[in-house]
Amino acid sequence: APEQPQNLSCIQKGEQGTVACTWERGRDTHLYTEYTLQLSGPKNLTWQKQCKDTYCDYLDFGINLTPESPESNFTAKVTAVNSLGSSSSLPSTFTFLDIVRPLPPWDIRIKFQKASVSRCTLYWRDEGLVLLNRLRYRPSNSRLWNMVNVTKAKGRHDLLDLKPFTEYEFQISSKLHLYKGSWSDWSESLRAQTPEEEPTGMLDVWYMKMHIDYSRQQISLFWKNLSVSEARGKILHYQVTLQELTGGKAMTQNITGHTSWTTVIPRTGNWAVAVSAANSKGSSLPTRINIMNLCEAGLLAPRQVSANSEGMDNILVTWQPPRKDPSAVQEYVVEWRELHPGGDTQVPLNWLRSPPYNVSALISENIKSYICYEIRVYALSGDQGGCSSILGNSKHKAPLSGPHINAITEEKGSILISWNSIPVQEQMGCLLHYRIYWKERDSNSQPQLCEIPYRVSQNSHPINSLQPRVTYVLWMTALTAAGESSHGNEREFCLQGEDTAALGQAPDRLAHA
Structure with a gap:
């Protein structure tokens, strides 16, 4: 005989749907089996549906239960019949509210x-x-x-x-x-x-001052985008107000889409700026800062600043509090930008703020491998600031080339060597030293060398240990913490003595690495 059908369950999808039932057939007897589904309702109403498929486990009565009597009981039962007998499921009793699924x-x-x-x-x-x-x-x-x-x-x-x-x-x-x-x-x-609302929060604003001449200075303002939750809409423009505090004269500039602004102001007077962000519903509260000389207070300068690689594209900057009462520090600002020998003011500026009890910061935003960064740590206290700087990189290797010697001139028994800086993309990190090598032409002896610390602005150096009327070959290399570059170009030079000057104009010779 067939196994008893189990877990009979009925449902009507929607108020206008029809009643359909499912069940589990049980173990397969491998005999032809018919299934009969029966539904009994109030007033002795009965509906019946048959399925002549051995694997049948679903039948739709094709009738619709209506909500006239939502509490009326209905009973469903399924019976399996084969050549050896029959078996019925346990009855399933339900109301309209039980089985109608909206x-x-x-x-x-x-x-x-x-x-x-x-x-x-x-x-x-x-x-x-x-x-x-x-x-x-x-x-x-x-x-x-x-x-x-x-x-x-x-x-x-x-x-x-x-x-x-x-x-x-x-x-x-x-x-x-x-x-x-x-x-x-x-x-x-x-x-x-959802619609926009006026921005909340305040912009993080930072600035740089640059001396132009005896009466003018350039102020470059920078600010970070508000977070999505602070902007609360599309920022349409930023409003910058510049004010001279003693005279009260104000200059306002609206900027669309930019997060920086540069202007030229007199070196005299006390200046303040306010920057706010505007969307279609209104503006954020303005961030107000007084423009001061950020590095003027030597006693506020952070001490023992160091910058060390910390994993991929991260630099850990550490420092010690300034000599002045450390409790006077209100906050530290760590600023970094790619080092460009020309001091390019268009290079993007990055910064982060650190509370006064911190003496380290991990910088990771816009940090690239094999690039040297100029890093400054500012200690701010009221309307005073002190700063210290250091160079740092997240990853370095030996420079790809040495400096190119562009001129050698004689000055009172010594020579002055001038060179072009190594292109930034070939420095492969922060340069530590230059080396100037020289030896007598056609000599097999080891060259002499002079090692000089790297300075961004330096592009010449004197040497006073050459013998007169001897032709020398000179070349230069550069070093990072990872090693020394290949040779730059070679130049020949013969020191004539005090009476004559030779300008080192022998043709360049490519050096052998």
């Missing part, structure tokens, strides 16, 4: 009154008998849902905790009864972006 809500939409994220209403349509809804929503870039259960919502609900200028995904599910029945499937997703 269709998912549809026509979902959202409205923001007065374009405000704080006055947001979600609307949808449901089947008529729905009593409960559950709503779930999340920012489109999040995996976590916010869940809300509502009763008798009648197709609308106010949401109060949405963030401005954020795309959300919304879904809704429905149920007919508090305890009975099952939830509908989730609706199709609605995606909508």
